[in-house]
Amino acid sequence: METLNFEYEAKQPLTRRAHVGVVGSGDLEVLIEPSDKPAANVRVRTSVDGYAQVWKAVLDRFFSHFEHAARVEINDFGATPGTVTLRLEQAGELVKP
Amino acid sequence: MTPTEHGTDPTAAERRDRFLSRRSVIEMRARERAQALLDPGSFRELLGPFDRLESPWLPLQGIVPQSDDGVVIARGELAGKPAVIMAIEGAFQGGSLGEVSGSKIAGALALARRDGEAGKPVLPVLLLETGGVRLQEANLGEAVVAEIHAEIIALRRHVPVIGVITGMVGCFGGMSIAASLCSYLVVLPQARFELNGPEVIEQEAGIDELDANDRRLIWSLIGGEQRYETGFADALIEDDAESLRRTIRDLAVQGVPARHRTEAVDDYRRLLAKIDPTGPLDGPGFRQIWPRGEMR
Numbered sequence: 001m002e003t004l005n006f007e008y009e010a011k012q013p014l015t016r017r018a019h020v021g022v023v024g025s026g027d028l029e030v031l032i033e034p035s036d037k038p039a040a041n042v043r044v045r046t047s048v049d050g051y052a053q054v055w056k057a058v059l060d061r062f063f064s065h066f067e068h069a070a071r072v073e074i075n076d077f078g079a080t081p082g083t084v085t086l087r088l089e090q091a092g093e094l095v096k097p
Numbered sequence: 098m099t100p101t102e103h104g105t106d107p108t109a110a111e112r113r114d115r116f117l118s119r120r121s122v123i124e125m126r127a128r129e130r131a132q133a134l135l136d137p138g139s140f141r142e143l144l145g146p147f148d149r150l151e152s153p154w155l156p157l158q159g160i161v162p163q164s165d166d167g168v169v170i171a172r173g174e175l176a177g178k179p180a181v182i183m184a185i186e187g188a189f190q191g192g193s194l195g196e197v198s199g200s201k202i203a204g205a206l207a208l209a210r211r212d213g214e215a216g217k218p219v220l221p222v223l224l225l226e227t228g229g230v231r232l233q234e235a236n237l238g239e240a241v242v243a244e245i246h247a248e249i250i251a252l253r254r255h256v257p258v259i260g261v262i263t264g265m266v267g268c269f270g271g272m273s274i275a276a277s278l279c280s281y282l283v284v285l286p287q288a289r290f291e292l293n294g295p296e297v298i299e300q301e302a303g304i305d306e307l308d309a310n311d312r313r314l315i316w317s318l319i320g321g322e323q324r325y326e327t328g329f330a331d332a333l334i335e336d337d338a339e340s341l342r343r344t345i346r347d348l349a350v351q352g353v354p355a356r357h358r359t360e361a362v363d364d365y366r367r368l369l370a371k372i373d374p375t376g377p378l379d380g381p382g383f384r385q386i387w388p389r390g391e392m393r
Binding site for chain 2: 001023024029031033045046047073075077
């Protein structure tokens, strides 16, 4: 298991929270909730070690259009980058005002 | 089958329409199952993901935990009556019960018992997709599963405890004992229900004893239909959320049974006496010596 932390700039506040997914084979869960800090802080715990660069690329892309101040927790059980992106978009949809 | 499942013989078109309108419970995750069973708008989760009551033991062993530890506890109403759903998430660690997930179920059962003792019955429903105790949490898991057993026995005096095994994980280990302790047990044909899972038997006794990959054989021995036909389950229903909701409602109306399955010690002694351990025994053979209705 590897724990990775990321931080992105935020421009808008968030009012809602959301939980999607499951820590099952090839899947992940995403928890997203409002943050007091003007940033999006992401903590990733993944069962697959050594993929920090791939995580950074996937998260960079998501946070290029998601600009809310949020605390994001990801618990991953070997999801592919495509699945991670879909789960992030799903969570993002649910917290949209 | 519940009476509503039979009805008059449907035409092919009616059968097709019913098939297409089904909502698969197997394909739902634990939280969706609880939401599907409770009346619309009444779902209220206790100790949900944002309470972050996750396993403290899994990360220490390099295993990613889940924010609800794989158990969803939901209060709400089922057919207008107060209910609590305890749903195990089979996709997380094989639905295994650790210290936290097991305690969530034991705690919910204890609260339901307190309500029952106070004369405000809450219908407890267990959705059991579980391999049993989580091996990584060893004795803590064993202890909490024992606590669940004790709570079911204490609670079923006040209100019928309803267990459901949907599949595809099935229900094994200590939680198969919990399933047997329930007042009523509902199974789907896809369910498997046994103390020692096929993989464990193959690993311990060899492939000559049991081939865990032989699906036809496994389901003929421990599948939902076999368990229903031999009286180890009280209802066999198709994979549909509405059928499951109706079945639970109808069983709840029957109230606490006069005698629970685990109190039928003499019947099971009679069953054991009927089995000849010197010869082979297969699924159909077992149905012959112990057909549904042989109990009571």
